[in-house]
Amino acid sequence: MSTFSHLNAGGEANMVDVSDKDVTKREATAEGFLYVSEDVIRQISEAKIAKGDVFAVARVAGIQGAKRCADLIPLCHPLALSKVDINFDIQADQNRIQATCYCKLSGKTGVEMEALTGVNVALLTLFDMCKAIDPGMHMEGVRVLEKKGGKTGHWQSDT
16 A cells, blocks of 8 residues: 655655656646636627637636645645646536636646646636636536656546
8 A cells, every 4th residue: 555645754744845847848737627607608609708718717717726736735836837828628518618627837746736727727728717607607627638757757547
């Protein structure tokens, strides 16, 4: 049985020491969904949301979220991200908006948490900008789709 790396010998919370790890190219992609009403989809598609361009604002917010991950999640290492890409796909047939976040760097630890944080902040921003139209929106399915780099190499979700 492996030991939990975020606990020290005394069982206390501990930031993992990555100083001896090799610097490698690391990438991760995460996704999540905001389920919305048809009215939200229509107003976004017609650029009629009173607060402005929801995707532009949510994209910047998601990038900022990924960059600030270590400030939000205890024991995450602060990372010098070289790329953060946030994208949206309106899936009107399912009354939802898909957000994806891709993060990349050359470093000693992975970027999954940054990708997950970026997706969540982007979805929260969309919610905030559309809540007057549909306060019943909800988020689901936030997960890592793929990660590359480091000792474990390439991993991709089966679904």
